[in-house]
Amino acid sequence: MRYISTRGRAPELGFDAALLAGLATDGGLYVPASWPRFSGAEWATMAGLDYAALAAKIIAPYMRGSVAEPKLVAITQQAYGTFTHKAVAPLVQLDSQLWLMELFHGPTLAFKDYALQLVGLLFDHVLKARGSRITIVGATSGDTGSAAIDACKDREAVDIFILHPAGRVSDVQRRQMTTVQSNNVHNIAVQGSFDDCQNLVKAMFADARFRTDLNLSAVNSINWARIMAQIVYYAFAALRLGSEQRPVAFSVPTGNFGNVFAGYVAKQMGLPIAKFAVGSNRNDILTRYFETGSMTANDVVPTLSPSMDIQISSNFERLLFSAYNNDGAAVASLMDRFKQSGVYAVDAAAHAAIMDLFVGDRLDDVGTKATMKSVFAATGHVVDPHTVIGIHAARALKTLPGTPVIALGTAHPAKFPDAVEAAIGQRPVLPAHLADLFTRPERLTTLGNDLDQIKAYVRQNARKI
Numbered sequence: 001m002r003y004i005s006t007r008g009r010a011p012e013l014g015f016d017a018a019l020l021a022g023l024a025t026d027g028g029l030y031v032p033a034s035w036p037r038f039s040g041a042e043w044a045t046m047a048g049l050d051y052a053a054l055a056a057k058i059i060a061p062y063m064r065g066s067v068a069e070p071k072l073v074a075i076t077q078q079a080y081g082t083f084t085h086k087a088v089a090p091l092v093q094l095d096s097q098l099w100l101m102e103l104f105h106g107p108t109l110a111f112k113d114y115a116l117q118l119v120g121l122l123f124d125h126v127l128k129a130r131g132s133r134i135t136i137v138g139a140t141s142g143d144t145g146s147a148a149i150d151a152c153k154d155r156e157a158v159d160i161f162i163l164h165p166a167g168r169v170s171d172v173q174r175r176q177m178t179t180v181q182s183n184n185v186h187n188i189a190v191q192g193s194f195d196d197c198q199n200l201v202k203a204m205f206a207d208a209r210f211r212t213d214l215n216l217s218a219v220n221s222i223n224w225a226r227i228m229a230q231i232v233y234y235a236f237a238a239l240r241l242g243s244e245q246r247p248v249a250f251s252v253p254t255g256n257f258g259n260v261f262a263g264y265v266a267k268q269m270g271l272p273i274a275k276f277a278v279g280s281n282r283n284d285i286l287t288r289y290f291e292t293g294s295m296t297a298n299d300v301v302p303t304l305s306p307s308m309d310i311q312i313s314s315n316f317e318r319l320l321f322s323a324y325n326n327d328g329a330a331v332a333s334l335m336d337r338f339k340q341s342g343v344y345a346v347d348a349a350a351h352a353a354i355m356d357l358f359v360g361d362r363l364d365d366v367g368t369k370a371t372m373k374s375v376f377a378a379t380g381h382v383v384d385p386h387t388v389i390g391i392h393a394a395r396a397l398k399t400l401p402g403t404p405v406i407a408l409g410t411a412h413p414a415k416f417p418d419a420v421e422a423a424i425g426q427r428p429v430l431p432a433h434l435a436d437l438f439t440r441p442e443r444l445t446t447l448g449n450d451l452d453q454i455k456a457y458v459r460q461n462a463r464k465i
């Protein structure tokens with residue numbers, strides 16, 4: 001498979017190089033040159049596979065020419081073998097039309113484990129084959145960081161630096177990152193917002209010398225391999241609940257647009273998916289875009305769902321590229337405009353194509369707590385403040401007759417105990433493997449929102465390449 005940049009001015013790469021590169025040199029994001037498709041009959045043969053076996057089937061075409069299929073099967077079995085639920089991504093029914101897919105049975109209790117456990121192993125495999133090392137830098141609004149650190153800790157070929165906005169991630173999220181004692185793990189608390197962290201990471205990548213000296217690589221959702229791994233659970237759910245005759249719909253609590261974009265790819269691969277609902281908190285740039293056709297950045301406000309507290313949804317660029325029929329120049333000019341003015345308008349044809357498939361909704365903190373409470377009262381399920389936004393947004397899909405709606409459960413409620421307790425009056429308990437989290441010692445460094453200071457820290461602390 002060949003990979004091309006959404007801005008059309010970076011070299012085409014194979015899978016290994018796209019995995020290691022993260023962001024393309026023209027500032028764009030890598031996407032496959034074409035979407036692999038399975039026929040209805042081919043999907044039908046995959047319906048009974050377990051999660052790891054299905055994962056190997058779905059991602060094989062994206063890695064053809066890089067990782068051989070038997071090796072891939074071993075890697076997916078290793079990646080998902082440690083998950084604490086046998087089904088890996090179980091579905092629970094909430095009402096006659098609505099299901100919840102629990103994507104929090106990995107080591108750090110958020111859906112990001114489903115991609116990163118696999119990506120960590122792929123890095124290891126590819127780097128060993130090349131005899132090289134990398135420095136991973138990433139920004140996190142909470143859950144990416146812990147999932148990436150867990151996936152990369154103690155790996156010989158990797159140093160990992162994770163930037164998080166100081167004081168703006170939950171105690172559980174921070175401790176899941178800072179209590180990892182491996183020498184190759186570095187936590188940086190930045191005095192700024194998640195978007196500041198993301199901009200710092202982008203600026204490090206934009207510095208060609210720094211990028212080369214440190215062999216920089218990314219694991220945030222700009223990395224294609226993460227999207228690829230996330231396609232699997234959409235297929236897993238669609239095959240369980242749907243069929244060629246019965247499309248399904250998904251509702252996804254959304255920040256960077258990485259999760260829901262993987263659903264879009266699942267549809268391009270031939271799965272019968274009718275529509276996606278995109279749920280936002282008060283940081284609702286996407287919902288406003290769906291309402292107006294214009295993408296307009298605002299300031300970030302902190303909410304009860306911090307992993308969605310962002311105003312720039314990086315992965316939306318991948319959808320735009322597709323909606324503009326792979327016109328990299330058109331996408332580059334929209335992104336330039338956005339960088340300059342904080343606004344761009346999508347042209348009518350592309351916007352109409354997007355609106356065919358997506359609907360946006362939003363929920364503020366008051367609504368978040370009220371809905372957590374009503375879901376608990378109606379179903380007995382305790383859901384976290386991100387998941388509940390997807391459950392709320394599902395209402396737009398329930399008008400599709402005879403269509404099962406699957407809301408994605410993106411985090412375990414015990415990751416956000418204060419919000420859950422405030423909503424339902426009960427404190428969720430951490431699973432056994434994290435029971436002593438609050439007594440483990442922390443390691444982190446606090447730095448200003450200052451590119452030079454952060455680059456100097458990374459240079460000093462990365463092992464020699």
Ligand SMILES: *Cc1c(COP(=O)(O)O)cnc(C)c1O
Pocket residue numbers: 110111112143144221253254255256257258259260307308386387410411
């Ligand atoms: C990361 C995250 C999201 C947002 O996912 P995107 O891929 O950034 O849209 C939602 N919920 C939780 C719990 C997350 O960790």
